[in-house]
Amino acid sequence: MNDYQIEINLSSAKKQKPAFDSLEFGKNFTDHMFIMDYTQGRGWHDPRIIPYQPLKLDPSAMVFHYGQSVFEGLKAYLTKDQEVLMFRPYMNMERLNKSNTRLCIPAIDEELAVQALKKLISVDREWVPNVPGTSLYIRPFIISTEPYLGVASSKQFQFIIIMSPVGAYYKEGINPVKIAVQNEYVRAVKGGTGNAKTGGNYASSLKAQEVAEETGYSQVLWLDGKENKYVEEVGSMNIFFKINGEIVTPELNGSILEGVTRNSVIELIKHWNIPLSERRVSIDEIYEAHKRGELEEAFGTGTAAVISPIGEFFWNGEKLCINNGETGQVSKKLYDTLTGIQRGEIDDHFGWIVKVDEETPVISAI
């Protein structure tokens, strides 16, 4: 067991910061990044914070050819008391390792990764935006870097964390979205990589997203890849319905990504004693429930929007309007509670918040 420290090499010049009241998602990056290398035989080594900069990779680096990569997404928030909070970062790092297992990428030390996050955010603390509704979006990712064209798992990797100040998702308050149900393309099948957060899932989803946008819908509702019948996810969010007083969400079936927000919503629903079931739910059932007047709410959950109410579905030529296209009560309460906890305005009874400034224990490598 050897102790290792995160080395810090500060940037000599600070970048000009964008205006925090008109931030676009994922366009501006902070002054520094975290990086760590993996070499077969040595394991993960040299964790360090360096000035934000382009990577130098061999054109034959395996990630360019076979897509062996995984990523995460989480946020840090500035409170009224100028503290910086992260929301459930350990769960993200645990999920990163689950994705790693599926993609044949060596596991990272989850504790080291969270400490790296804390250090990186501290170094770039001025980049945590202070305008209401804004946050610092954090993107940890791992890529295969070995220069080799053989189809096999890479023997070299890089784990990198970059950060981007982002604006309020809803500029004029929480607003329902319109969703097109996808019948032609599928996102994932059981046995595939649907339950891993990997770039390939996104590459294959772009076509359907484009088609949806051309017809005036903002996102795609994915059905299962086998029968084209059961609801899986919406865009890059998990999905929930409220049917006749009960909250229903598709069960984790191997092709659905387990969202941190999904997990948090389930905890809150249970805490509030609202009936909940995680089960298979077909798109027919949703349309039937609507016909009976029992489909009360639908919403997506994900780090970017937190809760995204759904006002309309379009499937097989049939439009379905939910709750008059307005945000439902449970959706609103979930949104207010989750964002309140994330910003330190509501007490965190669940142990979800990790403060960036907390004392960090000495890290030791496996």
Ligand SMILES: *Cc1c(COP(=O)(O)O)cnc(C)c1O
């Ligand atoms: C990241 C992601 C989600 C949402 O996960 P959160 O942890 O809640 O942000 C849902 N579906 C897919 C496909 C995703 O990639």
